[in-house]
Structure formats: C-alpha cells, structure tokens
Amino acid sequence: MSRVLVTGGSGFVGSHCIVQLLAQGHEVHASVRHPGRELGVRAMLGEGGYAGPADRVRFFAASLEDDAGWAQAAGGCDYVLHVASPFPQLVPAHEDELVRPARDGALRVLRAARDAGVKRVVVTSSFAAVGYGHAERTAPFAEADWTTLGDREVLPYHASKTLAERAAWEFVADEGRGLELAVVNPVAIFGPLLGAELSTSVVLVKRLMDGSVPGCPRLCLGVVDVRDVADLHLRAMTHPAANGQRFVAVAGDFLMVQDVARVLRSGMGEAGRRVPTRQLPDWLLRLSAVANPEVRLILPELGKRKNATSAKARHLLGWTPRSREEAVLATAESLVRLRLLRASAPARRLSGPASGCGRRPAVAGG
Numbered sequence: 001m002s003r004v005l006v007t008g009g010s011g012f013v014g015s016h017c018i019v020q021l022l023a024q025g026h027e028v029h030a031s032v033r034h035p036g037r038e039l040g041v042r043a044m045l046g047e048g049g050y051a052g053p054a055d056r057v058r059f060f061a062a063s064l065e066d067d068a069g070w071a072q073a074a075g076g077c078d079y080v081l082h083v084a085s086p087f088p089q090l091v092p093a094h095e096d097e098l099v100r101p102a103r104d105g106a107l108r109v110l111r112a113a114r115d116a117g118v119k120r121v122v123v124t125s126s127f128a129a130v131g132y133g134h135a136e137r138t139a140p141f142a143e144a145d146w147t148t149l150g151d152r153e154v155l156p157y158h159a160s161k162t163l164a165e166r167a168a169w170e171f172v173a174d175e176g177r178g179l180e181l182a183v184v185n186p187v188a189i190f191g192p193l194l195g196a197e198l199s200t201s202v203v204l205v206k207r208l209m210d211g212s213v214p215g216c217p218r219l220c221l222g223v224v225d226v227r228d229v230a231d232l233h234l235r236a237m238t239h240p241a242a243n244g245q246r247f248v249a250v251a252g253d254f255l256m257v258q259d260v261a262r263v264l265r266s267g268m269g270e271a272g273r274r275v276p277t278r279q280l281p282d283w284l285l286r287l288s289a290v291a292n293p294e295v296r297l298i299l300p301e302l303g304k305r306k307n308a309t310s311a312k313a314r315h316l317l318g319w320t321p322r323s324r325e326e327a328v329l330a331t332a333e334s335l336v337r338l339r340l341l342r343a344s345a346p347a348r349r350l351s352g353p354a355s356g357c358g359r360r361p362a363v364a365g366g
Contacts, residue, residue: 001025004237005077005118007109008084009059010037010044012189012199013124016230017081019048019194022056024234031062031073031084044194064105070112079237080113080121082106085161098160106164110171113179120180120243121168122236124229127187127222129162130248131306140307143185143246153300182236186229186249187222187308190327192334205331208261210342211274216258217285218303222250223260225327228319235317247313251321254307260328267329271336 004021008014009030018028022045032038038059045057062069064084074080085102106123113121131141132155133148147154147162154162165183172181188201198206201221207213232249236242258279265275282302289296313319322330335341 001027002078003027003029003076005029005031005074005080005113007031007062007073007080007082010041010195010197011083012193012197012202012226013186013229013233014081014083015041015044015048015194016191016226017083017233018057019045019050020227020230020234022050022052028057029060029073029077030057031060031069033061033063035059035061040195047194064101064108067108070108071115074109074112074116074118077113077116077118080109080118081124081233081237082109082121083124083233084109085124085164095156095159098156099163102160102164103167106168107171110168110176110179110181114175114177118179120182120237121172122233122242123165123168123181123183124233125165125183125185125246126161127185127248127250127308128158129165130185131308132158136304138307140309141248142309143248143312155297180243182242182244183246184229184232184236184249185246186224187254188224189226189229190223190331191226191228192330193338193340196338196340198340202331202335204257204260205264205328206335206341208264208275209268209272209332209335211276212342213276215276215278215280216256216261217280217298218282219257219298219301220254220305221257221260222254222306222308223324223327224249224251225322225330228321228327232313232317232319235313235319239317241316245312245316247317247319248308248310249313249321250308250310251324251327254305255324263325263328264332267325268332268336271332271341 004026006014006017006028009018010032018030021028060069060073062073110121129147130145133151133153147158149159149162168181172179190201193202229249232247236247258277261275261277264272265277285295286299289299
C-alpha cells in the first residue's frame with residue numbers, strides 16, 4: 001500500500017480522509033498546525049472506527065504560512081491530499097488576509113510534494129471556486145465553470161479558493177516536473193462529526209437543532225456527505241483518469257435552508273422538535289443587515305437558486321454519494337451523540353448571523 005500525506009489532518013474532511021485511508025491499508029502522514037493537536041486527532045480517528053496500530057499515522061507540525069515542516073511531512077509519500085485551507089472566524093478586513101495564505105499555502109504543499117517525488121496531489125478546492133459571480137441561470141454548474149473574480153458579490157473566501165486553485169493548476173503546468181494534480185470542489189459539507197470542532201455547515205444544523213435561530217433565510221445550498229467527499233478524494237488520488245481533472249462533489253439538487261430544516265424536523269424525532277421551519281422574509285434580513293455586517297454578506301444570495309452536477313465524478317470515477325437527507329441527518333445524529341447541542345435555547349433575534357451558518361461567509365459552497 002501507499003503512504004499518503006493529508007494536510008489539515010484535524011479538520012472535518014481531513015480526519016475522514018485519514019480514517020478511510022487507514023481502512024484501505026495505507027500509511028498516513030498528517031499535518032497539524034500544532035504538535036499538541038495529535039492526541040485530539042487520534043481520538044477522532046477512534047471515533048471514526050480506527051483501532052489499528054498507532055504507528056500507521058505520523059504527525060508533522062506545519063503551517064500554510066511557513067515553509068518549515070513540509071519537506072519532512074511529504075518525505076517518503078506517494079500521494080498528497082491537500083485538504084487544509086485557512087478560514088478565519090471573522091470576515092477579514094482585507095481580501096488578501098485569506099487569499100495569500102490559501103494561495104501560498106497550496107504552493108508550499110505542491111513544492112514539497114514535487115521535491116519529495118510524490119506522484120499525485122489532490123487539492124480540496126470548493127464550489128466557491130465554481131459558482132459565484134455569475135448571472136442567475138437554470139443550467140447546473142459543472143467543472144468547466146469558474147467563479148468570476150472582481151464581481152461585487154464574490155466574497156474574500158470565494159476569491160481565496162478560486163485563486164488558490166488556479167495557482168495550483170499553473171504551478172503543475174509550469175513547475176510541476178511531472179507532478180500530477182486532481183481537484184475536488186465540494187458544496188456545503190454535512191455528515192458525522194468525529195470531534196467537537198464545527199464546520200460551517202454543521203453550525204447551520206446545530207443552530208437549527210437548538211432553536212437559536214428564529215427561522216430560515218431564503219438561501220440555497222448544495223449538500224454532500226463528508227464521508228463521500230473523503231471517498232472522492234481517494235478515488236481521485238489513484239484513478240488514472242483523474243489526473244488533470246476537477247470534480248464537483250454534490251449529492252443532488254441544491255436545497256433551501258427551509259428544506260434542511262424540514263428534514264431535521266421530520267427525521268430527528270424529539271431532538272428535532274425545536275427546529276424552526278418558517279421562512280424569514282427577505283425584508284427582515286435586509287433590515288437586520290443595516291446593523292449587522294455578517295447578515296449583510298448573505299443578502300446577494302437571498303432567493304438565488306443554483307444547482308450543480310456531479311455527473312463527471314459519477315461516470316468517470318464510479319462515485320456514488322449518499323442522499324442529501326442522509327447527510328443532513330447524520331450531522332444531527334452526531335451532534336446529539338457527542339452532546340454538542342445546548343439543552344435549551346431561546347430563538348435568537350436577528351442580531352447574529354441570520355443564515356445560521358456562524359461567522360463564516362460560505363453560502364452555497366464549502
């Protein structure tokens with residue numbers, strides 16, 4: 001079997017990638033920002049079902065903003081899954097605060113992979129690099145589409161994912177010296193948590209479940225299960241036809257937040273009783289946005305319907321994702337299992353993020 005470096009090993013997607021790699025018999029190098037995170041990641045792997053020898057996973061401290069550690073992390077590896085990406089808790093004052101570490105971090109990993117003789121790198125990009133800055137359309141977004149930079153509705157996060165992915169393709173074409181590249185572009189990622197750190201999509205489910213939001217904004221989002229995102233990474237890592245390709249990861253048509261709430265309300269029994277299913281009027285969100293810049297960020301997406309297709313991943317790689325409903329319910333079930341829901345919470349007024357998506361600005365993509 002192969003040795004694989006997974007960057008961002010403590011993250012939602014990275015931890016699931018490690019679990020699946022170990023289940024297939026691979027050895028894993030995992031990068032973490034701080035050495036102290038190793039114990040937490042090992043606990044997450046146990047939550048994911050891994051009970052094998054500890055020495056099949058080695059941890060390396062490496063930051064996307066520094067060269068130190070990457071040569072050691074990539075050393076001896078056959079493949080790299082570059083999952084790590086900067087994502088601040090607050091919207092940055094300047095776009096470059098996100099763009100620079102995302103782009104430069106991707107290039108650091110690619111250089112280390114090339115210099116270590118790695119065969120192929122799979123980069124986790126996002127639907128954020130595909131479906132923003134476009135006029136409304138009925139045709140689903142696919143791998144040939146790119147987010148239009150410079151559009152006033154394109155947020156710093158969208159720009160960072162777009163520029164980082166473009167830089168990766170350019171590096172491999174100009175300086176890769178035979179290094180292969182494939183890219184996965186997930187929409188909003190749901191599914192079972194392995195630890196207490198919450199991603200954007202999981203925060204949406206948590207706030208709906210604990211009743212801390214008063215209703216559902218008219219926001220449209222794609223859904224995919226984290227286990228299927230990890231599976232697609234592994235398929236793109238080894239399939240001969242995946243080299244030089246992008247793959248949109250989505251489980252079906254996009255859902256409105258109200259649809260997500262209905263799935264939770266009907267599928268989670270007593271635990272779903274506080275989930276609000278009423279739709280918030282756009283005017284209320286616009287009024288709230290006057291005093292709340294975080295709410296202001298979602299205004300361009302209100303009522304905007306999008307879709308994307310995963311036909312390429314299905315046909316070329318044989319990828320078969322779980323249903324949208326299973327992904328949403330698996331998120332909620334893990335929040336209950338890990339006791340991450342508040343016992344009781346009054347419905348929050350619109351003084352906080354009305355999307356229920358926390359402070360991160362992704363709306364229809366990962």
